[in-house]
Amino acid sequence: MNEFSTSTLTKVYSPAEVEKKWYEYWERNRLFHARVNPDKKPYTIVIPPPNVTGVLHMGHILNNTLQDVFIRYKRMKGFEACWIPGTDHAGIATQNVVEKSLMKEGKTRHDLGREKFIERVWEWKRQYGGVIIKQLRTLGCSCDWDRERFTMDESLSAAVREVFVRLYDDGLIYRGNYIVNWCPKDHTAISDDEVNYSDQTGKLYYIKYPIAGTSDAAIVATTRPETMFGDVAVAVNPTDERYAHLIGKMATLPLANKPIPIIADEYVDKEFGTGMVKITPAHDPNDYWVGQRHNLPQPVVMDISARMNNNVPPKYRGLDRYEARKLALADLDAQGLLVKTEDHTYAVGRCYRCETVIEPYLSDQWFVRMKPLAEPALKVVLDGTIKFYPNRWVKVYEHWMTNVRDWCISRQLWWGHRIPVYYTADGRFTAARSEQEARIRLGVQPDDPLRQDEDVLDTWFSSWLWPFSVHDWPQHEKAGKAQDLAYFYPTDTLVTAPEILFFWVARMIMSGLRFAPSFTGTDEPSKNIPFRDVYFTSIVRDAKGRKMSKSLGNSPEPLDLIAEYGADAVRFTILYLAPLGQDIIYAKEKNEIGRNFANKIWNAGRFLLMNRDQIGEAPKTAEFNTDHLDLADRWILSRFHSTLLDVENAMENYEINKVTKVIYDYFWHDYCDWYVEMIKSRLYGDEPAEAKQAVIARALDLFDAALRLLHPIMPFITEELWQSIRPRAANDSIMRAAMSEPDRSFINKQVEDEMAFVQNVIESVRAIRGEMSIAPSKELSVVMKLRDGRDADSIKKYDGYFRRLARVTSLSFITDQSRPRLSATAVVQGDELFVPLEGIIDIEVEKARLRKEIERVSSLLKSVQAKLSNENFVAKAPKEVVEKEQEKLNTFSETLEKLQRNYAALS
RNA sequence: GGACGCUUAGCUCAGUUGGUUCAGAGCGUCGCCCUUACAAGGCGAAGGUCGUAGGUUCGACUCCUACAGCGUCCACCA
Numbered sequence: 001m002n003e004f005s006t007s008t009l010t011k012v013y014s015p016a017e018v019e020k021k022w023y024e025y026w027e028r029n030r031l032f033h034a035r036v037n038p039d040k041k042p043y044t045i046v047i048p049p050p051n052v053t054g055v056l057h058m059g060h061i062l063n064n065t066l067q068d069v070f071i072r073y074k075r076m077k078g079f080e081a082c083w084i085p086g087t088d089h090a091g092i093a094t095q096n097v098v099e100k101s102l103m104k105e106g107k108t109r110h111d112l113g114r115e116k117f118i119e120r121v122w123e124w125k126r127q128y129g130g131v132i133i134k135q136l137r138t139l140g141c142s143c144d145w146d147r148e149r150f151t152m153d154e155s156l157s158a159a160v161r162e163v164f165v166r167l168y169d170d171g172l173i174y175r176g177n178y179i180v181n182w183c184p185k186d187h188t189a190i191s192d193d194e195v196n197y198s199d200q201t202g203k204l205y206y207i208k209y210p211i212a213g214t215s216d217a218a219i220v221a222t223t224r225p226e227t228m229f230g231d232v233a234v235a236v237n238p239t240d241e242r243y244a245h246l247i248g249k250m251a252t253l254p255l256a257n258k259p260i261p262i263i264a265d266e267y268v269d270k271e272f273g274t275g276m277v278k279i280t281p282a283h284d285p286n287d288y289w290v291g292q293r294h295n296l297p298q299p300v301v302m303d304i305s306a307r308m309n310n311n312v313p314p315k316y317r318g319l320d321r322y323e324a325r326k327l328a329l330a331d332l333d334a335q336g337l338l339v340k341t342e343d344h345t346y347a348v349g350r351c352y353r354c355e356t357v358i359e360p361y362l363s364d365q366w367f368v369r370m371k372p373l374a375e376p377a378l379k380v381v382l383d384g385t386i387k388f389y390p391n392r393w394v395k396v397y398e399h400w401m402t403n404v405r406d407w408c409i410s411r412q413l414w415w416g417h418r419i420p421v422y423y424t425a426d427g428r429f430t431a432a433r434s435e436q437e438a439r440i441r442l443g444v445q446p447d448d449p450l451r452q453d454e455d456v457l458d459t460w461f462s463s464w465l466w467p468f469s470v471h472d473w474p475q476h477e478k479a480g481k482a483q484d485l486a487y488f489y490p491t492d493t494l495v496t497a498p499e500i501l502f503f504w505v506a507r508m509i510m511s512g513l514r515f516a517p518s519f520t521g522t523d524e525p526s527k528n529i530p531f532r533d534v535y536f537t538s539i540v541r542d543a544k545g546r547k548m549s550k551s552l553g554n555s556p557e558p559l560d561l562i563a564e565y566g567a568d569a570v571r572f573t574i575l576y577l578a579p580l581g582q583d584i585i586y587a588k589e590k591n592e593i594g595r596n597f598a599n600k601i602w603n604a605g606r607f608l609l610m611n612r613d614q615i616g617e618a619p620k621t622a623e624f625n626t627d628h629l630d631l632a633d634r635w636i637l638s639r640f641h642s643t644l645l646d647v648e649n650a651m652e653n654y655e656i657n658k659v660t661k662v663i664y665d666y667f668w669h670d671y672c673d674w675y676v677e678m679i680k681s682r683l684y685g686d687e688p689a690e691a692k693q694a695v696i697a698r699a700l701d702l703f704d705a706a707l708r709l710l711h712p713i714m715p716f717i718t719e720e721l722w723q724s725i726r727p728r729a730a731n732d733s734i735m736r737a738a739m740s741e742p743d744r745s746f747i748n749k750q751v752e753d754e755m756a757f758v759q760n761v762i763e764s765v766r767a768i769r770g771e772m773s774i775a776p777s778k779e780l781s782v783v784m785k786l787r788d789g790r791d792a793d794s795i796k797k798y799d800g801y802f803r804r805l806a807r808v809t810s811l812s813f814i815t816d817q818s819r820p821r822l823s824a825t826a827v828v829q830g831d832e833l834f835v836p837l838e839g840i841i842d843i844e845v846e847k848a849r850l851r852k853e854i855e856r857v858s859s860l861l862k863s864v865q866a867k868l869s870n871e872n873f874v875a876k877a878p879k880e881v882v883e884k885e886q887e888k889l890n891t892f893s894e895t896l897e898k899l900q901r902n903y904a905a906l907s
Numbered sequence: 908g909g910a911c912g913c914u915u916a917g918c919u920c921a922g923u924u925g926g927u928u929c930a931g932a933g934c935g936u937c938g939c940c941c942u943u944a945c946a947a948g949g950c951g952a953a954g955g956u957c958g959u960a961g962g963u964u965c966g967a968c969u970c971c972u973a974c975a976g977c978g979u980c981c982a983c984c985a
Binding site for chain 2: 403856
């Protein structure tokens with residue numbers, strides 16, 4: 001498995017086989033599996049269960065990459081990291097999918113009947129469901145697959161029943177005849193949160209309702225004339241003097257020819273329309289409450305498909321609501337009762353699943369009383385027991401939780417958890433965990449008829465229990481999961497989209513605080529909350545800033561991306577682009593960032609292996625070999641440990657894009673661009689073999705450490721290289737290796753300053769080369785004139801670096817004015833540097849170069865001078881700041897002087 | 908109508924207690940290079956009065972206010 005020879009490493013990294021190979025290896029060795037381990041602290045994440053009908057999209061890529069990064073990072077940091085995967089049964093979505101396939105056979109679910117239909121859904125689930133779970137493997141997710149759950153598993157159904165009964169017994173679940181959001185296509189109620197509103201331009205119709213016995217008429221304005229058949233009153237504002245005389249009179253409902261009263265109610269806005277409103281209690285939520293206040297009847301005039309029912313005049317019966325609207329308007333117009341029609345923009349609510357315009361509809365539904373659940377759930381977020389990242393979502397949460405409305409949990413579907421309520425023949429009912437329990441509760445004999453409620457529960461009624469139901473609560477004892485539940489609950493981090501803050505996040509907090517005490521045995525909120533941190537992910541948008549979605553067709557196909565760029569590259573790229581709390585603008589081509597980086601890592605590995613094979617490696621003693629250290633070594637060790645600190649810090653704050661940037665910069669620019677280039681001068685120089693082998697060992701140590709640092713983000717390539725660079729034990733994996741711990745004793749400011757000088761010299765020579773268009777292969781000489789107190793030997797010892805990185809083949813020093821006549825010059829930290837360019841130099845180019853540099857330094861100098869001559873500044877600014885400015889003044893003026901002298905020497 | 912977020916190089920974005928060798932990176936552009944890890948690469952260069960207008964301060968990309976543009980969430984008048 002390990003110890004490749006260099007020849008097997010191709011020049012360009014090809015991820016496909018590598019990724020497949022290692023994922024199989026990890027899974028085969030059950031390296032993702034977490035078990036209760038008292039010696040380690042647990043770190044748990046439960047996956048936001050994707051719909052069982054779902055396929056991977058870019059949002060999942062981001063969301064699951066983040067979770068995998070957290071899990072892999074914590075695992076390497078010594079935690080027992082457990083990522084629990086699973087899928088959601090997704091009531092409406094799944095039922096729709098199966099109904100669609102039935103339609104192809106010319107059947108409806110009613111042709112099959114409930115039992116057969118549900119069987120059919122299970123069959124579908126077994127065959128096609130959970131594709132997304134397989135796709136997550138492609139992405140490299142290290143989920144504990146032994147713990148995979150489905151929200152319709154028997155154990156999760158038990159949790160649903162338990163919770164329902166408890167809430168029912170506590171009086172928090174009730175049944176009522178209320179207006180709900182009805183989807184005429186899915187034939188079910190949906191919750192307030194499942195309705196999406198969008199502005200739409202429609203018409204506002206003014207309709208005349210004659211008033212019996214007078215020539216007067218009430219003129220009402222409505223956007224939905226078809227609901228007029230359900231009108232039971234006309235309302236005016238009690239303070240509206242225009243209509244005071246009409247209150248108590250009867251108006252005639254046109255077309256239906258029914259008398260309805262004119263009533264007064266505060267709800268009516270005097271300014272809108274005519275100030276008179278038709279009241280339709282069964283088809284409008286506001287009208288419903290008006291009707292309640294005035295004890296009005298609630299005639300329902302549509303059926304479950306929003307077709308007019310038998311409560312309307314015969315000619316309208318059976319018509320779709322929009323056809324009925326058309327016909328009613330025509331009839332009203334014919335009778336001269338349609339006064340006028342205006343354009344009107346208003347918000348239309350649509351079903352979040354099928355986009356059908358919802359119909360407010362009066363029906364019997366089950367509700368959860370939310371206030372008592374919301375209060376403690378709000379508290380733990382406000383007091384920081386649960387933290388939101390970014391924090392601003394706390395305000396949104398607070399607003400919702402203080403204005404929370406009761407949750408309609410019944411759905412008129414077949415696919416889902418059946419409501420555990422049982423009715424006797426004479427109409428008594430109770431909630432119960434089982435039919436047997438219901439019989440006991442109701443005092444009903446085993447052979448007496450008992451009927452279970454036909455409806456199922458909202459999908460979220462099972463997902464809100466997810467953090468503990470995954471451990472088979474309330475049957476955890478029986479299932480042998482008691483220890484797991486105690487050890488892995490609460491979870492640590494929840495990674496989810498802000499869109500489901502209310503649907504899911506808020507409700508999980510409520511359910512955790514409400515039900516966890518029964519297994520944690522404490523009322524302490526911090527032990528009962530379902531998670532400690534919530535990370536809200538970015539929205540992935542396209543180049544035009546539009547949200548990526550299936551319907552817009554503007555999203556790349558994730559699996560194609562992975563096939564083309566590699567999973568590591570896709571993971572790296574999306575994290576690199578995703579700042580905490582900000583949306584991300586995504587385009588396929590961006591994956592070149594990750595792909596190129598992977599290739600860079602790959603080639604660094606090739607370089608090291610090649611040299612190891614040729615030179616050999618000193619035997620391993622500590623994490624980092626510290627024999628034969630020189631400047632570059634001390635510097636890279638210093639840089640590495642500061643990088644570790646930065647990564648740790650950014651990780652704690654969930655600044656993952658910062659983590660990727662820090663590592664990227666370190667690896668590419670510090671390790672590859674400088675360090676690797678610098679050790680070449682030693683590896684190919686004339687040092688003793690022992691020193692060279694120490695250099696190789698150290699470079700490999702650092703590479704090993706960098707691979708571990710990178711592993712959570714790019715799991716595959718790091719495993720491949722980690723296994724190749726050193727012999728590893730059988731079944732070992734980088735994912736089980738320890739992350740390096742930052743050690744401040746390696747961080748050395750003097751070393752970094754010294755290195756900065758060497759880098760500046762090299763960069764100055766390179767800049768001259770670049771400006772003069774001198775080929776990199778052309779060898780150059782450098783003459784230096786040092787400022788007072790500087791020792792030439794302290795610079796000469798870096799000769800090898802200058803030779804290797806700037807192609808400086810001759811370095812000499814002068815102390816007088818004998819500078820080479822035709823040379824380009826630079827000033828590096830006060831030391832002057834001359835590059836003799838006899839025959840190559842273009843005087844004008846060099847003069848222009850120097851002029852620009854002189855300008856730059858002059859403007860710096862000027863601003864420092866301005867500051868120091870400002871009395872207020874000197875008097876009020878802190879002493880250190882003033883001193884610093886004073887130092888700058890000296891440096892700048894010295895540098896400027898030298899530049900000007902060298903400029904003069906050219907003319 | 909209410910709340911929140913964003914506005915820095917052509918593009919996508921960094922910029923942590925306010926102190927100009929921090930105005931930066933990547934992509935793109937231009938120039939020189941296939942230098943024995945990497946052209947998916949190396950080196951260098953050009954390019955921005957940090958949305959607008961005020962204010963606080965010795966000093967603001969960084970704090971405050973207003974405005975503009977973009978975006979998100981919530982509520983909603985029939």
